[in-house]
Amino acid sequence: MTKHIGILTSGGDSPxxxxxxxxxxxxxxxxxxxxxxGIRDGFRGLVENRTMQLDGTMLSGILTRGGTxxxxxxxxxxxxxxxxxxxxxTDVIVENYQAHHLDALVCIGGGGTQKNALQLVExxxxxxxxxxxxxxxxxxxxxxFGFDTALGIATDAIDRLHxxxxxxxRIIVVEIMGHRAGWLALGSGVAGGxxxxxxxxxxxxxxxxxxAIRGRAAGGKPFSIVAVAEGALPKGDAERxxxxxxxxxxxxxxxxxxxxxxxxxxFEAAHANHTVTLSRQLEELTGLESRVTILGYLQRxxxxxxxxxxLATRLGTACADLIAEEVFGVMVAARGDLAVPIPLVExxxxxxxxxxDHPWVVSAKRVGTSFGxx
Ligand code: F6P
Numbered sequence: 001m002t003k004h005i006g007i008l009t010s011g012g013d014s015p016x017x018x019x020x021x022x023x024x025x026x027x028x029x030x031x032x033x034x035x036x037x038g039i040r041d042g043f044r045g046l047v048e049n050r051t052m053q054l055d056g057t058m059l060s061g062i063l064t065r066g067g068t069x070x071x072x073x074x075x076x077x078x079x080x081x082x083x084x085x086x087x088x089x090t091d092v093i094v095e096n097y098q099a100h101h102l103d104a105l106v107c108i109g110g111g112g113t114q115k116n117a118l119q120l121v122e123x124x125x126x127x128x129x130x131x132x133x134x135x136x137x138x139x140x141x142x143x144x145f146g147f148d149t150a151l152g153i154a155t156d157a158i159d160r161l162h163x164x165x166x167x168x169x170r171i172i173v174v175e176i177m178g179h180r181a182g183w184l185a186l187g188s189g190v191a192g193g194x195x196x197x198x199x200x201x202x203x204x205x206x207x208x209x210x211x212a213i214r215g216r217a218a219g220g221k222p223f224s225i226v227a228v229a230e231g232a233l234p235k236g237d238a239e240r241x242x243x244x245x246x247x248x249x250x251x252x253x254x255x256x257x258x259x260x261x262x263x264x265x266x267f268e269a270a271h272a273n274h275t276v277t278l279s280r281q282l283e284e285l286t287g288l289e290s291r292v293t294i295l296g297y298l299q300r301x302x303x304x305x306x307x308x309x310x311l312a313t314r315l316g317t318a319c320a321d322l323i324a325e326e327v328f329g330v331m332v333a334a335r336g337d338l339a340v341p342i343p344l345v346e347x348x349x350x351x352x353x354x355x356x357d358h359p360w361v362v363s364a365k366r367v368g369t370s371f372g373x374x
Pocket of ligand 1: 012110133134135177178179230300
């Protein structure tokens with residue numbers, strides 16, 4: 001009997017999404033003779049019944065394209081803005097899944113998507129996921145597609161910043177994405193030879209950072225590249241932030257929770273420009289001129305690297321194999337050369353952070369990179 005499958009992409013876009021859609025779609029329709037539809041704009045498309053046929057024509061010529069041909073959104077099934085208010089739209093999603101006679105739903109996304117997917121599994125849907133994000137923070141997979149491309153872009157940026165920092169005898173503070181994980185800043189910082197790398201996982205002491213930069217200047221190198229992850233914080237602030245986050249997950253009283261949420265929001269707003277603040281502080285503490293470069297969405301856009309195309313294709317085709325075997329409620333993870341189904345219950349709600357003694361950190365310290373911690 002022909003199987004009907006739906007594919008959606010959810011969360012921030014990431015290079016390799018189209019390669020994954022093509023991998024699942026071509027293997028499912030061409031090899032397994034399944035019918036494939038695309039769902040537009042993540043879980044919202046499933047609520048609003050906005051779909052498209054994913055036939056051979058649609059799946060052709062997309063391997064190398066950035067973004068996602070399906071569109072994406074950060075909408076969550078159970079808390080979606082709909083008709084002017086936030087609502088639980090899970091029942092509508094279940095209805096529309098059935099109305100399309102779907103036998104499986106493929107959700108391609110990062111950490112948030114894995115959580116949303118698990119909720120739909122608990123509603124009885126046959127869901128299978130693929131791990132994408134430039135942040136590389138999804139647990140139990142070696143890596144996520146999008147990360148390699150972003151790593152290349154951020155490294156190239158650091159390379160370019162080096163020559164201008166050198167020429168002007170300046171500090172350049174470059175802000176790198178990653179949400180609350182430091183993989184992208186760490187990887188590109190090591191590959192690009194940043195002099196200082198600041199990560200959310202290793203709270204820094206501004207005086208230690210300044211000391212490292214002054215030491216370089218005293219040694220005849222009056223320029224420095226500081227690669228700072230968007231979630232990096234100085235020591236005291238990091239403790240306060242963690243405290244608030246722990247409090248939020250502990251409190252059950254509605255009023256108290258609202259208060260903690262408001263405190264968290266005001267903390268985040270106060271730190272929104274932390275890279276600029278850091279640059280200013282370094283100017284004052286070192287006497288060197290400092291400039292800021294925020295790489296932003298450049299890191300997510302454009303053509304996926306060869307490694308991401310390969311990863312997305314092999315995880316995508318393995319996903320079609322698993323659907324044919326009726327293996328659901330799993331994320332297709334990369335483990336060496338293999339693609340392995342991992343139960344979503346083990347993935348959802350967890351984040352892969354950089355261990356402070358990770359081999360990449362150790363190597364960076366061996367070549368003299370400062371993390372502002374000692
Ligand atoms: O999840 C990927 C990511 O690129 C993070 O690194 C970043 O914090 C976030 O998305 C910002 O994306 P948006 O503005 O789309 O929410």
